[in-house]
Amino acid sequence: MLTITLLGTGSPLPDPHRAGPATLVTAPSEAGDTHLLVDAGRGVLMRLAAAGVGAGHLRAVLLTHLHSDHITDLGDVITTRWITTFTPTPLTIVAPPGTQEVVDRLLASLAPDISYRLAHHEDLDHAPPVVVVEVADGPVPADLGVAVTCAPTDHRPVDPTIGFRVEHDGASVVLAGDTVPCAGLDRLCAGAGALVHTAIRADVVQATGLPRMLDILDYHSSVEQAAETATRGGVGTLVLTHYVPAFPPGGGDDWRVLAAQHFAGRIELGDDLHRVEVAAR
Numbered sequence: 231m232l233t234i235t236l237l238g239t240g241s242p243l244p245d246p247h248r249a250g251p252a253t254l255v256t257a258p259s260e261a262g263d264t265h266l267l268v269d270a271g272r273g274v275l276m277r278l279a280a281a282g283v284g285a286g287h288l289r290a291v292l293l294t295h296l297h298s299d300h301i302t303d304l305g306d307v308i309t310t311r312w313i314t315t316f317t318p319t320p321l322t323i324v325a326p327p328g329t330q331e332v333v334d335r336l337l338a339s340l341a342p343d344i345s346y347r348l349a350h351h352e353d354l355d356h357a358p359p360v361v362v363v364e365v366a367d368g369p370v371p372a373d374l375g376v377a378v379t380c381a382p383t384d385h386r387p388v389d390p391t392i393g394f395r396v397e398h399d400g401a402s403v404v405l406a407g408d409t410v411p412c413a414g415l416d417r418l419c420a421g422a423g424a425l426v427h428t429a430i431r432a433d434v435v436q437a438t439g440l441p442r443m444l445d446i447l448d449y450h451s452s453v454e455q456a457a458e459t460a461t462r463g464g465v466g467t468l469v470l471t472h473y474v475p476a477f478p479p480g481g482g483d484d485w486r487v488l489a490a491q492h493f494a495g496r497i498e499l500g501d502d503l504h505r506v507e508v509a510a511r
């Protein structure tokens with residue numbers, strides 16, 4: 231079994247009820263759960279804390295792309311993991327090409343903080359250890375405790391972007407990130423237990439008539455398109471997240487109705503910390 235926790239169901243638009251894009255995938259095990267954090271948007275560590283998981287418990291962070299709303303709190307994850315663990319605990323970041331440079335610059339921006347803490351804490355003798363694994367397509371060459379593969383997605387002009395498929399004991403979860411329907415995502419989805427897909431209400435966005443909003447139509451999947459991708463892949467459960475525009479807490483029935491017109495399987499959506507169990511199939 232795998233569990234999905236929607237840590238942040240928001241978007242770049244600040245929302246008092248929704249953190250930024252982030253999803254937790256957990257493979258339960260008696261020897262200790264394996265936690266993979268997928269994207270690290272606004273408030274991710276607050277939501278992780280609510281889910282009972284600390285930065286030090288993460289096996290890895292997977293990034294679908296380098297759009298700001300998906301990585302705003304990556305520095306918080308790096309710093310908090312560093313100062314709340316007591317032996318060097320490298321953080322593995324699996325992400326598309328270009329990420330090493332972003333992480334190098336992020337660490338450079340944290341240099342004053344790192345020097346303060348090293349000078350202040352007698353028992354802290356190392357800078358934050360971070361290992362970046364840049365990937366574009368195929369099996370991820372890192373020991374993540376579960377099998378993870380990736381494939382290119384299409385969020386152009388944002389490029390490169392990738393989706394992931396996590397597999398554990400016969401259960402599988404695909405994390406699409408931001409993308410329009412594409413062959414790479416279809417490949418990941420084939421026969422998957424669940425697909426976590428960011429989506430927008432294209433009809434509502436269209437009706438705003440605002441150029442800055444209309445721009446997002448051509449590089450995100452609508453609810454209908456996300457549902458069609460799930461149908462093509464024969465996935466068991468469609469999990470929608472990254473709601474634009476966000477529905478009020480407890481709402482979303484209109485999103486569910488729209489998705490159900492294009493996908494006959496189980497549909498999950500909701501508020502931050504919504505949890506979905508995905509069984510082996």
Ligand SMILES: [Zn+2]
Pocket residue numbers: 295297385388408
């Ligand atoms: Zn994006």
